[in-house]
Amino acid sequence: MKEKIRNLLEDALPLVDFDSEFLFSELDSLGVTTILMLLSDEFGIKMESTDATPKNLKTLDSIVSLVEKKLSEK
Secondary structure (H helix, E strand, C coil), X not given: CXXXXXXXXHHHCCCCCCCCCCHHHHCCHHHHHHHHHXXXXXXXXXXXXXHCCCCCCCCHHHHHHHHHHHHHHC
């Protein structure tokens, strides 16, 4: 799942370093919105504005954890 998410996000946001330990600091509001929309569409999960936290978007692993959590709640 991690590679699928990486490929999806790298295609949409090619200038973002998804290996960064501080991924959230590299994102502007459009980048954050893009990530939430792509994940919502790709995995059929509902992403809320409250999901757009530095903790949830700190690293690629934290994004994967967020998706897995949302899928388990579905």
